[in-house]
Every structure is written in C-alpha cells, then in structure tokens.
Amino acid sequence: MNQSILFSDQLTWNEEAGMVEFHAQQSGMLIICLVSLDKLGKLNNSSEVSKENAFEQFEAARFDIEEIAESLVEDEAFDEQGRIIIN
Numbered sequence: 001m002n003q004s005i006l007f008s009d010q011l012t013w014n015e016e017a018g019m020v021e022f023h024a025q026q027s028g029m030l031i032i033c034l035v036s037l038d039k040l041g042k043l044n045n046s047s048e049v050s051k052e053n054a055f056e057q058f059e060a061a062r063f064d065i066e067e068i069a070e071s072l073v074e075d076e077a078f079d080e081q082g083r084i085i086i087n
Helices: 037-043 051-060 062-074
Strands: 005-007 012-014 019-026 029-036 084-086
Touching: 005 062, 012 051, 019 037, 019 051, 019 062, 029 037, 029 062, 037 051, 051 062, 062 084
Parallel strands: 029 084
Antiparallel strands: 005 019, 012 019, 019 029
C-alpha cells in the first residue's frame, strides 16, 4: 500500500449519489471517494446490500475498496467533479 495516500475511517451516506462516501488524502489534497451498493455486493458476494447495511458491507470489504481507490487515484481516474467513483 502506498503510504502517500491515506484513508479516513469516517463513512457517510451520499444521498444525491446513493453511494457510500469516504475520503482519501494525498499530498494534503482531500479526495472524495464514492462506492456503489452494487460494487459492495460484488465485493462481499452479497445480494442483500442496502442503504441500511451499507456501512457494515463497506467495513467487510474495506481493504479491497481502499486498494481499488488507491489504484484509481494513482491513475488519476477522477470524475468531472474531482471524485473517485467505484462502481
């Protein structure tokens, strides 16, 4: 894992996107990252992912999600709003 990218433990529900939001920091820059419920289900081999259990599902796959996000940040795969989206 690249130590220049740090991930916060804080999770929030992004109502507008319908995704779990978490944050990364690289060289002092805050990066908003979003992961879809569908991706959480795939990572956890679960079809029972909902807004209500999304944080629990995230925690079960946190290591994999952070690896994916790190790779996307390194590839500069930001959306038009400067966020990392994991679908």
